[in-house]
């Protein structure tokens with residue numbers, strides 16, 4: 293499958309890759325982050341073919357006719373090595389990793405690009421990651437390494453930082469509710485060393501936002517209420533209907549709140565990608581950066597950005613297990629803004 297198949301969906305990424313190819317400046321290591329492992333694999337093969345093509349057009353498009361192109365199309369390019377987790381353990385063992393390292397270190401035909409693809413790289417254990425790190429530090433000549441992952445945070449920061457990151461999310465979420473309610477502008481204030489006052493202020497504003505969602509849920513449930521209920525005179529039945537109505541409000545509120553928490557996680561995940569050097573145009577949700585303050589000029593360190601995601605995940609976990617919302621919010625905001 294050629295890269296053109298993906299142009300419509302990921303125009304910026306495909307253009308950046310083609311430009312790199314056309315300028316003969318393809319990278320040695322890429323990290324492809326997404327939410328669909330099979331899709332990442334298809335994309336990686338398309339990019340590998342483009343990179344290996346010896347007859348590419350001026351705009352970096354694979355020709356489809358040269359020998360490498362044809363071999364890729366037949367899935368028979370001999371210098372393409374793929375490693376993936378074992379089906380049972382879901383692990384990529386250190387032994388398998390060493391074999392992979394060995395394979396890509398062997399000489400290729402002159403002028404032929406060697407390609408090493410690590411499918412589901414999050415399945416590399418720490419030991420295997422460390423073994424692979426050496427390869428990343430000194431990749432064999434004429435080699436391109438592609439790491440594919442649906443969970444980039446499971447990879448060592450040293451691995452991530454040695455790769456060019458690309459985000460290929462398929463199930464793009466719509467964060468218009470969060471955007472409309474100004475959530476991202478609030479989150480932009482949450483940063484290290486900002487202090488207690490900023491932290492509590494942000495918690496207060498998010499808490500207000502949650503309150504608004506509750507009103508919204510009530511209105512929605514009210515609009516859906518069957519007007520015939522008003523005519524019911526049986527007290528027990530009336531009580532039961534009122535309880536059901538309350539449960540509906542609560543369910544709708546939780547749905548709205550979860551969508552906001554998803555947006556929070558997306559914000560911090562994106563911040564993490566920025567901290568790891570991902571170019572803005574390649575981010576999964578550049579549209580939510582409109583109120584990012586000076587995030588782009590002064591990103592957190594990768595380590596801090598990662599810790600902050602943990603705080604948000606912990607918050608999400610607390611709220612789901614019925615810890616009092618405001619308490620959980622305060623804890624999250626204070627942890628992120630703590631002066632240390």
Ligand SMILES: [Zn+2]
Nearest residue numbers: 345355358361
């Ligand atoms: Zn070609």
